[in-house]
Amino acid sequence: MISPSVLPLPTSQGQSPAEPLGRSLIHVPIIHTQADMGALSQAIKAMTIQKLGQEGWERNVSLIDEIWTHLEEAIDSWSLPYGKVRLYQDGLPICGREGEIVTELAKAGSRNHRLLLRLKERGATLMGTESAALLVQEYQLVKRVLDAADPQKASHLEARYQAKSRALLKQRDKAIAERINHTLGADEIGLLFLGMLHSLGNGLAKDIRVTHPIFPPRHSEEPKP
Numbered sequence: 001m002i003s004p005s006v007l008p009l010p011t012s013q014g015q016s017p018a019e020p021l022g023r024s025l026i027h028v029p030i031i032h033t034q035a036d037m038g039a040l041s042q043a044i045k046a047m048t049i050q051k052l053g054q055e056g057w058e059r060n061v062s063l064i065d066e067i068w069t070h071l072e073e074a075i076d077s078w079s080l081p082y083g084k085v086r087l088y089q090d091g092l093p094i095c096g097r098e099g100e101i102v103t104e105l106a107k108a109g110s111r112n113h114r115l116l117l118r119l120k121e122r123g124a125t126l127m128g129t130e131s132a133a134l135l136v137q138e139y140q141l142v143k144r145v146l147d148a149a150d151p152q153k154a155s156h157l158e159a160r161y162q163a164k165s166r167a168l169l170k171q172r173d174k175a176i177a178e179r180i181n182h183t184l185g186a187d188e189i190g191l192l193f194l195g196m197l198h199s200l201g202n203g204l205a206k207d208i209r210v211t212h213p214i215f216p217p218r219h220s221e222e223p224k225p
Helices: 034-076 096-108 110-121 132-146 151-160 162-183
Strands: 024-030 087-090 123-129 187-197 210-213
Touching: 024 162, 034 096, 034 110, 034 132, 087 110, 087 162, 096 110, 110 123, 110 187, 110 210, 123 151, 123 162, 132 151, 132 162
Parallel strands: 024 187, 024 210, 087 123, 087 187
Antiparallel strands: none
16 A cells, blocks of 8 residues: 555646647546445455554545545646547446446545546546456455455465466556557547556557656656657
8 A cells, every 4th residue: 555645745736738749648646545445445444444543544544635635626727628538547447337437436435536527527538448357356356355354364365465466457557558559549638547556667559648747757657759
């Protein structure tokens, strides 16, 4: 888990990403909240409280909430041609029910998915982003850990599945990059909400210009001139 206390707050409020020349992708790194976790949310909350204590959990919730406030302020301040914007969201499967899933999670309190709905209302196109099969595999892996009878057993299972979890993450990232490559049209803008453990690396097509207006990475994925 990445601690939000080590992250800077977004500094791009009032600044709009540059207009695209050809295909453009705006990378927005995110931290998932409990409301994003669907059926696993209560189990994840219980495990987090076991590790951090009630006060630690509440502090994390507050910090993550503050980060989302700044993210929303920054993105809401951008002037984008939303009719040419495609929304890509990690954890959102290609399934034909993307709108229903986002609406359900927004109603459950997900600020991420509420933001997606606002952007969709402005004219952006919501895109299924991930392989449903890979997401099911990850769900099953996480559920085995969360179903453990005690914290010690959960830690043992977490360590045991670490290599498999990393491999699944790489497969998911490859699938996300391929999805963007195949669906982002000429002169369109992709707005990618991606958890901070993800990295698309060199998986994106070379003609896609990537920008990082929020939380620029130490080693940018933008192509060198």
